[in-house]
Amino acid sequence: MFNIVAYAxxxxxxxxxxxxxxxADGISPLLNLFTRETxxxxxxVTLVIVxxxxxxxxxxxxxxxFKNHLWRSAIINIASSATGSLIVLAMxxxxxxxxxxxxxxxxxxxxxxxxxxPILKALYKEVNIDWKRTIKLSVxxxxxxxxxxxxxxxxLLFIFVFLPPITPKSAAKALVEGxxxxxxxxxxANRFGDTVIxxxxxxxxxxxxxNRFNASRIAEVLGTNKSVKSNEILVSLWNRENxxxxxxxxxxxxxxxxxxxxLDADSFLIQHVQDWIEYxxxxxxxxxxxxxxxxxxxxxxKSKADLSILALGYIGDCKAVPHLLTVLRLRGVEYWxxxxxxxxVARIASTDAIPVLEDCMKSPxxxxxxxxxxxxxxxxxxxxIPLAIAxxxxxxxxxxxxxxxxxxxxxxxxxxxxxxxxxxxxWKSKEQSWTIPSEYRKPxxxxxxxx
Numbered sequence: 001m002f003n004i005v006a007y008a009x010x011x012x013x014x015x016x017x018x019x020x021x022x023x024a025d026g027i028s029p030l031l032n033l034f035t036r037e038t039x040x041x042x043x044x045v046t047l048v049i050v051x052x053x054x055x056x057x058x059x060x061x062x063x064x065x066f067k068n069h070l071w072r073s074a075i076i077n078i079a080s081s082a083t084g085s086l087i088v089l090a091m092x093x094x095x096x097x098x099x100x101x102x103x104x105x106x107x108x109x110x111x112x113x114x115x116x117x118p119i120l121k122a123l124y125k126e127v128n129i130d131w132k133r134t135i136k137l138s139v140x141x142x143x144x145x146x147x148x149x150x151x152x153x154x155x156l157l158f159i160f161v162f163l164p165p166i167t168p169k170s171a172a173k174a175l176v177e178g179x180x181x182x183x184x185x186x187x188x189a190n191r192f193g194d195t196v197i198x199x200x201x202x203x204x205x206x207x208x209x210x211n212r213f214n215a216s217r218i219a220e221v222l223g224t225n226k227s228v229k230s231n232e233i234l235v236s237l238w239n240r241e242n243x244x245x246x247x248x249x250x251x252x253x254x255x256x257x258x259x260x261x262x263l264d265a266d267s268f269l270i271q272h273v274q275d276w277i278e279y280x281x282x283x284x285x286x287x288x289x290x291x292x293x294x295x296x297x298x299x300x301x302k303s304k305a306d307l308s309i310l311a312l313g314y315i316g317d318c319k320a321v322p323h324l325l326t327v328l329r330l331r332g333v334e335y336w337x338x339x340x341x342x343x344x345v346a347r348i349a350s351t352d353a354i355p356v357l358e359d360c361m362k363s364p365x366x367x368x369x370x371x372x373x374x375x376x377x378x379x380x381x382x383x384x385i386p387l388a389i390a391x392x393x394x395x396x397x398x399x400x401x402x403x404x405x406x407x408x409x410x411x412x413x414x415x416x417x418x419x420x421x422x423x424x425x426x427w428k429s430k431e432q433s434w435t436i437p438s439e440y441r442k443p444x445x446x447x448x449x450x451x
Contacts, residue, residue, distance in 0.1 A: 045149055050074050052148050053141040060137060061127055072123045073141075079119050080112040109146065113138055168192040172199030175221065178213030186217055190224045197222070197229060207237060210244040212303030216310065219248040223255030223314075231256055243272075247307040254314030269308040269315075273323050276305030276337075280330060306340055313344025321350045328356050331365040335400055342371035346378040346444040354381050361387035369396075369404035370450060377411055377436060378444045385412065385434070389423040403450075410448060411440055 054073040058066045113135075121134045129137070171189040189196045200218065204210065210218065222230050234256065238249030250269060253259040279301045284290045309327065312320040327333075327341045338360070345353035357376050360366040361384070369391055376384035388408050396402040397418055408423070409415045412434075416422035427434075440447055 046077070048148060049077055049145045052145050053077070056141045056144055057137070060140075061124065061129070063127060064124075072120075075123065076116050076119055080115040083111055083115045109142065112142055116142070168196040168199045171196050172203050175200060175217050176203040176209055176214055178211070178217075186220050186224075189221045193225060194227050194229050197225065197227075197233065201233075207233075207245055207248070208242070210242065210248060212244070212300060215244045215248050215303070215307055216251075219251035219255075219307070219310075222248065223252040226256060231258070243304055244307075247272075247304065247311065250311040251307065251314060254311050254316075259311075259315050269311050270320060270323050272301075272304040272308040273312070273327065276301050277323075277326055277330070280333070283332075302334065302337060306337055309337070309340045309344050313340070313347040316348050318348060318350050318352075321345060321348060321352055324348075325353060325356045328353075328360055331363065335367050338366065338368035339371040342368055342375040343444070343450075346375035349379065349443070351379055354379055357381075358383060358387060361391065367399070367401045369401045370407045373404050373407050374411075374447075374450060375444075377440050378447065380436060380441060382434070382436060386427055386431075389420060389427055392418055392420040392423055394418045407450065411437065413437075 050070065050073045053076070054066065054069040057069045057073060058064070061069070117131075117134055117138045120138055121129070121131065124134075166188070168189075171192060175186075175189060200221070201207070204214075204218070207218075222234055230252070234249045234252035236249070237245040238253060240246060240249070246268060250259060279298060282294070283298075284294055305327075309324065312324065324341050324345050328338060328345075342357065342360075345357070354376065357372050357379075358381070360372045361369065361376070366372070369388065373384050373388045376387070385408070388404050391401075392405055392408070396404070402418075405418060412426075414423075414426055416426065
């Protein structure tokens with residue numbers, strides 16, 4: 001009895017201090033009820049597991065009442081979940097939900113069986129089932145519950161991530177909480193106009209909750225809305241001390257074409273970009289003890305630089321170009337920083353960026369190929385076509401860089417997929433006569449939007 005109580009105490013402590021490592025049957029959170037982001041789906045998934053296994057047990061052992069199967073099913077799952085949680089924690093893993101844990105399903109399934117079989121035998125000793133039948137029952141209920149949980153979690157993922165908000169309140173809440181619900185969600189928020197702004201003020205506590213997770217989406221909404229109220233809020237944000245508030249204000253005012261084009265080396269926006277560039281120069285090796293701390297701090301420095309780069313592009317001042325080109329020359333940089341910098345120089349429309357962008361397209365260590373390609377097209381550089389073709393390989397198909405093929409097809413009107421030889425053959429026959437279509441010689445933001 002003491003061992004059972006001690007085990008329960010350990011599980012309870014783990015669930016509080018390491019909630020993301022708490023698993024049910026190896027793939028779904030059971031005790032993950034201490035974080036706002038997971039309490040609702042975790043509760044649903046846990047109840048579904050217990051209910052499904054109780055129903056199967058009722059079907060296979062009809063002499064016992066359903067309510068008695070329910071509590072037995074709960075005990076079985078608490079035990080296996082605790083074992084799986086402790087093992088995952090001991091491995092220093094930091095996954096939660098099936099989306100990130102497919103690699104652990106098989107070993108944790110085995111652990112689940114090893115944990116549950118003797119408990120199942122003990123709980124059902126009154127019906128005197130033998131070990132062979134116990135093993136079959138355990139395998140059967142877990143296969144069914146695993147399959148059901150996978151389907152359920154993909155369904156929840158679709159509901160919480162891919163379905164856009166349907167009310168100003170839900171749209172504002174999703175924006176402030178930083179839920180990544182995509183461009184369709186931002187478009188939905190934009191549809192509500194000033195109504196969603198009122199909700200944003202409420203949920204963000206007068207925008208005091210702006211951070212690196214929500215700033216860009218909120219800036220997008222406020223910048224798209226050209227109302228007097230939106231403009232007043234952006235002016236207020238730009239004049240605050242909070243750097244994220246100022247960055248949102250800068251992006252929004254630039255989108256409203258009201259940001260003063262006065263930049264110098266000490267400006268607020270350029271300073272964030274320079275801080276990040278300098279921080280990259282201090283990057284330790286991956287096996288250094290300082291690498292983990294560097295990565296944690298880099299996320300914060302990078303987010304401010306990314307927002308600054310976005311603002312600089314919308315402002316359109318050529319004085320920002322040298323700093324943006326420095327960003328593009330760096331290698332080993334996260335995809336979206338390079339992508340944002342490419343779009344920024346395309347908006348500024350400085351031809352000084354052409355040689356650097358061409359070098360980016362040639363570099364095997366540069367991955368933001370779609371954005372670099374479209375930036376060159378926006379700068380009326382026909383050389384973008386053969387440079388993009390040279391990067392076409394089947395290996396990039398499943399990466400963001402692979403979207404360069406889609407952009408290549410949009411601009412040329414041709415579609416040879418990832419067959420570089422077909423692209424090269426077409427270009428050889430059309431190189432002399434081909435010109436960039438007129439729709440891509442417009443200002444960058446008037447062109448067809450990237451994927």
